[in-house]
Amino acid sequence: MLSPTTLARSSLEEMLESLRLRDNSDRPKDLPPALPSRPPSRARIRSGRWSAQPNFNTDSNSESGGEGQRKENELRVKRNTFWNKKRRKDVNVNSPYNVVAVEGIEGEERMEEKGILEGSDNIGYFIEKKLRVWCRQSNGVWVSGTIHSTSGEESFVSLANGNVVKVSTCHLFPANPEILDGVDDLMHLSYLNEPTVFHNLKYRYSRDMIYSKAGPILIAVNPFKDVQINGKDIVTTYKQKATDKPHVFAIAENAYNEMMNDGVNQSLMISGESGAGKTETAKFAVQYLAALGGGNVGIDCQILQTSCILEAFGNSKTSMNDNSSRFGKFIEIHFTAAGKICGSKIRTFLLEKSRVVQLAAGERSYHIFYQLCAGAPQALRERLNLKMAKEYNYLAQSDCLVINGVDDAQRFLKFMETLDIFQISKGEQDQAFAMLAAVLWLGNISFHAIDYENHVEASNDEALINAARMIGCESHELKEALSARRIQTEEGNIVEKFTMSQAIDTRDALAKFIYASLFDWLVEQINNLLEVGKQHTGWSISILDIYGFESFKKNSFEQFCINYANERLQQHFNRHVFKLEQEEYELDGIDGVKVDFADNQECLDLFEKKPIGLLSLLDEDLHSPDANDATLANKLKQNLNGMACFKGDKGRVFGVRHFAGEVLYNTNDFLKKNQDSLNPELIELLSSCNGQLPQLFAIKMLNQTLEPATSLDSPNQSVSAKFKGKLFKLMQQLEKTKPHFICCIKPNRKQLPGMYEEDLVSQQLRCSGVLEAVRMSRSGYPTRMTHQEFADRYGFLLLETNESPDPLSISVAVLKQFNILPGMYQIGYTKLYLRIGLIGVLEDRRKQVLQTGKYTDEANKGSAFASQLHDGQLTAIIGLQSAIRGCLVRKHFSNPHKLITLRSKQKLVRENSEANDIPNEQSSAMAELQRRVVDAEASLGQKQQENATLQEQLQQYEAKMKKMEEQLQQSEAKMKKTEEQLQQSEAKMKKTEEMLRKQTAPLQASLAAAKKSEVSATAEVGGRENGVSSLVKEFEQQKQSFEDDINKTTQPASNMNSYEELRKLKRRFRAWKKDYKVRLKETTAIVRKHRHQDSDKTRKKWWPNRGKVLQNCGKSPS
Template sequence: MQLNFLNEPSVLHNLQYRYSKDLIYCKAGPLLISVNPLKDLHIYEDDILTAYRLKLVDIPHVYATVNTAYTEMRKDGQNQSIILCGESGAGKTETAKHVIEYLTFLTGGDTGMRRKINHSSFILEAFGKAQTSMNDNASRYGKLTEFHFTLTGKICCSRVQTFFLEKSRVVQLCNGERSFHIFYQLCAGATESMKARLNLKAPSFYKYLNKSESMIIPGVDDEQRFHSLVEALETVGICKEDQEHVFAMVAAVLWLGNIIFSEGSNGQVEVVADDAVSTVSRLLECSTFDLITSLCAQTTLAERENKLTFQQATASRDALASYIYVSLFEWLVEEINKSFEAGKGHSVSTISVLDIFGFDTSSKNSFEQLCINYANERLQQHYYRHLLKLVQEEFELDGIDFSKVHFQDNQDCLGLFEKIPRGFFSLLDEESNLAKASDMTFANKLKQYLSGNSCYKSEQGGKFTIRHYAGEVTYDMDGFLTKNKDSLHSNSVQLLASCSGHLPQCFNSKLLQQCGSSGKSNCLNRNMGTEFKGRIFKLIQQLESSTPHFIVCVRPNSKQLPDMFEKELVSKQLRCFGIVEVVKMHGYGYPTRMTHQEFASRFRILLGDTDNISEDPLSIASAILQRHRIPPTSYQVGNTRLFFRTGQIDQLEVLKNKALEGALDVQKLSQKQYRCPQFEAMKTGVITLQSFIRGENSRREYSVLKKLPSKELLSLRTLQRSQKTVIQLQSAIRGWLARQQFSRMQSANRFSNKMANSPKTFGTETPKGLPEENIVMSPSNMEDIRVQLVKAEATLGQKEQENAALQLQLQQLQSKWSAHEEKMRIMEDAWQQQMKSLQTSLAAAKNSLAADNPPAEPRRFMVSPSPFSDSEDAMSMGNQTGTSSPRPRFGSIPESHPGQESNGKSAPLGHLAKEFEQRKQILDDEAKSLGSHHYPEQQLRQLKLRFAQWKRDFKVRLREAKAKLRKQGHADMERSHRKWWGKKHRKPT
């Protein structure tokens, strides 16, 4: 949006209007302004990610800023930095998450790397963030995330640097605030077995946590967050055993706060040996005696043990708890960095994302708030330097005529902190080294030496006020010296050395590196203020070596409610960051700067062949500007550089691209005239050669095919048809993938058109007079399509491998089927032998009865051959035993008709013979039907069981028939049967 009047009210009105339409991003010169929506917006969906990656849209967004940084890194090879500025509650951390998410998506990194990066942020959020009066998810540490890139622009590794964890929050809380999230998540989400091992209670049970009434955050599920934390720890490579150690350290910190001291009449204290002491000693894996001794006594350099007072013992306990937690946090950062170091050797450039704690104030501001606000002062100076100071200094050095932009510099406030030897940190270190120093003596020293600074004002009651860039803050002097010393008694160091746990041993090793020996008294007496100042200086030096891209995050209201815009609060933040001044400098000034040599080399093609122009870069640049009639008001020529207003270089780039396209057309025509005859001759030769090769190959193939048997020839043709089918399938898949890609591009194009024509895509309506955003098709689109085509071909290759695997599996199944058929044939042969044995026995019995008792009407029993014999035999048997009645299921009992036989005496055996023929025919039919069944093995087992059952029943009926014949007086037949039956009975069944 182009503003008619460039002043604070117009900028404020524009931000308010866009915020009401959920347009939270706004471009202000080189800045991106982000107003915290305090609600979820659908402006980070996958289609929007794709649209910005393909550069189909050019609407202000955090993704566009990342695109700019990434493009400049690839173009110049220069390290880049994305710096998020703003006070606490402005949404810096959430914006940083979107920056990192899009950066990993833009570079096409592997899914595992992206997942690790996202989960590492979640781990640090649990251990390094807390609820404050200004923000429910406030960063209590600073974080710089470095992404290292290869020569091809892919992320090869990542590294996290942290700054100044607010460790006093572990032991001290203001009402309405919470300690670090991990304490509440562990108490809420631990399993019952973990709670038993760590002796966990409710958060209100622990004294470090119940100093504030705030135990839960509305809308936040600590139990679910804990489960997500466990998953994140596994993702970055922290094993289950180490996770148990981590949670044991967290629980030990909580239980340390519950250790109670009893004060005697002489002022000395003793530790009350209760559940808290035993739990801490078990979690730290140390003896209870060593723990009690370290908390209530101090060993001097002369190895004398002095009892501590109540206040000293409490301070010693709190110092130990704070140190354990800070060491645990640093250990987690080291483990996270280890999981990202695999490809560091391939790094050629970096993009750093800085998310540092915002400017902070509370009801009682102490040493921690002062350090945080000092870091913001130093970062603010970096902001002023690159957006306002350096630009104007360059104008002055090059002799450019410009209107100087005045802004409220914070250099005086920085001098208050950093001046040597009478700056705030120098005086703090000096006072901390004095044996009899106190907070009040330090307050007097500040008043003595800093009263001349306009940013300092002394207050009554040991307080003082500093005028920061974001406003005045009053600090309470209570505890300044103690916090600056950061002392850890030698007994506490020895306690950590005596612990057998993995993490306490790691902490002790780090102590040995820092202080040389564990026996030195107060080995961790460090000046935290000066140490913190040194780390901030190193951070600024690292940022100075990169090209900065600033994102200013704005807090819309003090109540943290969505759709509420407080003008006074927002206006104050705009003034703090000099938004109007930055827009003036880069809108009315000359934001684009190039040296004479750079401009001449870059746009020399626009001049053409000219003999009367000197080869001096300045002469060439002037000739280019004059030939293309660039208005003199659009640029200025400096001593070493050319300065252009916004958009002027873009016009020259368009002219340059047209000239290059014309040159390419001329080259094409000349190459065509020269290459066409050669190409035609080559084409004719290739066609002739191809015809000879095809003929020779066909003749060889024919000679081979003539010698092949018909079966092998059929297999070869089948193979050729299969290959043809595979080729057709491949072409169909490639076509489908191409159509899918084209469909996605159409969807992205429609989305970009919709956003350009109706900003309702972001839930907004374009204000009247707002020009439509340009939809730009990037030249890199074709390259992205080619990359995706390569991925599609890789997918196709994978599908071909899966097809080959399926074919191999089919061959294995066919082999198993052949084995089953062979098994069935063997079983059928066995059944045939059994049937022949039964037929022989029945025929013998029948012949014996016929010899002894000739019937009135002779009847010949037809003994059927095996149901597995030749088809002609089976057919004859079927004709002899055929019936018009429905075929019974094998194993069913046929009805008996005793009157059918002419000779009643032989009727029982006649019925048995007829039943045998029927059962044989049923068995034959069901055996033939096994091949068409879905589960032949199961059906075969069932058929075998039915056959065995019928065989037993048939033997029983034979015995009954024999007994009946005996009763009818067939004595001779009985003797004959006895001889036969004995033989039959002796045979194995």
């Protein structure tokens, strides 16, 4: 029986083992390494001499001055012959920068003898040769200088300004030669450490070159000004591949090409702290993709215009950014099989609703409020009764109402134009603006005390009246909803009046709900217009623009959720850049590629661990009646103090050690913001409003109450639970795409152009993992292909036919033929792993061979044609010579033969002429064929264009028909709903009529009794009786009027306003009934008073005659 080890060896490995044994005796040193036996790998392992500096764990170089790295540099340098010659001419054998040139002249042995190694641990050589180094000053600023002298563990560095500073030797780092200043890819730096990366980015930033490459990552430094790098001419340059300079356009181009070639969905992950320029970078990416996949339906232009609406409603000014996104945005752009955009979809996350009602000093609410107040046309201002922004409490609570250099009025005009582009009707626009005005007026509603128990009610002032009018309800209805709530008990409903804090919270909750619902409605309208068409192939490119990491002086629930999301995205980055890379190497038998990076799994466990995690404990306290913000802070500290990423602090403060630094959170309002509920009275109020949008918002909320408790849309779910669920869905979708990472850097805190703060940039570089990613790319093998793919693509380059059909043998033979050094690639069990740049060399050679083969084929065809032409002409010439000789001979014999001779000459001339015309006839035939081909291609192109136009028109007609059918269905549904409402209203009115009759019956009886008792009254009472009679008469008239109106309204209606008329009639009846009751009470009181007076008069008349009466009864008067 075979052992498991024997079974584990594949036939391919056995074949390679036999080849290795056969060639082991005379194998040259430069042969590629063979496939290792499983499980240990014999791949070339990086030298252990390269160790990082003890005080900076990210400043390591690629492998030592080994043969593979030197040849990689040599291949890159040889692409420019002039540059290669210049380097060899000016080489200094003692310089550590000229590793390639030194190796080319004197070999690797001389390098090792001199100690010229490419790692960062050769600082001793720099000290010995007094070369340029980097050192950090006491203020944290990196400066360059040359070694002046050394003393023990300390070195004295001479700076450019002439000063000499003392620095610890362990804090010195090698500097790159000045010729490498400003390279566009950090991988090209000879020495990779924090100061060299920092200096290179600063050098490029000072010259408005804001984009740099760091291996697989694009670094974008925010210039805080327009640097003219996103115009149409720049777009055309990258579309035509006329440049390979780093740019967000290049990243988008690469993603588009990979999607079209491989059929794999792509994603652009844009990260960075607030103010780093993520939103603008995302807009540039959308701009380029729209240019690549622009169709004829204008959807590409509409996608570009979405940012105007989303930024107006979702962005605001913060202390860190004048245009900070206060929501997360995930844009999916879908493409057809031909690469044209066919639709898009936008998803949003965690809008910061608290910013609507609460602002920090120096910050603004959402841009749209200030734009509306500054730029609304006069007619709209009068309709909404708008005032200036400073007159609204929600906006005036901050001392910041304008942004320098921003014209809010002009932006509002552009905003209205964008609404027209998205086909939002004028009526819908007016309703949306009314909702915004309602939010502003809600903030101005005040409350006053009504008793000694601190109960309050809303004041009947301008704010209440305007807010109610904007929402579409009566002012007293809004007043009741903001002042009290109904509590259902076993005995029935109890009305509980609000305290001042409860009333303010209710008012603010209504304002936040209206704004958030309006934001969601606008996003829904955009998605409806950008809906993916039928030509969708499933291919898409997604762009993630989510709020950056935030750390303020006071951090609340919003920063808690934002930073949690950034932790998740950072893990996604680590997984794809580091973890998956190393796992693939290990699974395929590739060793020696290992890069340490900061894993943030512990921090994620702190947030997500169950049942003891930040999110779990937060939700647990949400359902506890005795919990408050103070008890929450204590509970977190008691349960989480043992975790490495958690830090307990005084009072209600706790800290979390994030990947980007430690942040202190204050639990004030944590529970309230995490619940974010709305009273049923407010939902009922919105559902009864006249406006379409408030009813729509209420219906959506009511539908959510029907969802299961575990559903993310259920109102029973907390805000943090909903956000976590949406974040997990987002990450699952991102895992199905190939990511492209863009790291945005904020150069200074003041948001000024030209300013570069070293400590801020360094902190962002450390946290983003840029240096580790560059090290991984330099030491790893970014290009990988299966053995079969490599053999199929490059196998034809072999000069000699390979006897073995095995794809690995063919691949190894190709690498041998082109003298690829062993350090430039590794062979895995299933794939070939190539160093960066090697695939470009092979592709260039492949193109050259294909191009040469094309020219050779054309030359062979031309040679055959010329040979045929030459043979024809030679035959004609020989024939002509023969005829002439014959003619001359026959001329000597006799004249009778002249005619025959002449005919012979003519025949020969004709033959010769025909022979000479052969090339012309062939040329004309070729020209005719080419002309026919061109005509056929032109005709085919025209037919295809006509076909495309007809298909497009057909699609438009189908879309119109579909839209008309939907509108018809909606109209039928509305008619049916209206009929049901009319029937319900008729039943309600009948019920109301019956109730009215029952209520008026006792009133009629009372009036009749009063009328009967006053028959013998005095003239004064007779006057009052006239008042009672008039009251009775009015009652009879109003009764008859209401009965007529009810009969008229409940008849089958021919229009859609019957329901509204019933509502108006109902309100008019309630008002009359209330007034009539008051007057009836007054009249009843007068009648009763008069009865009492009459009884007193009767008693007075009776009292003097009481003796006679008693005597008649047989009693004494006493």
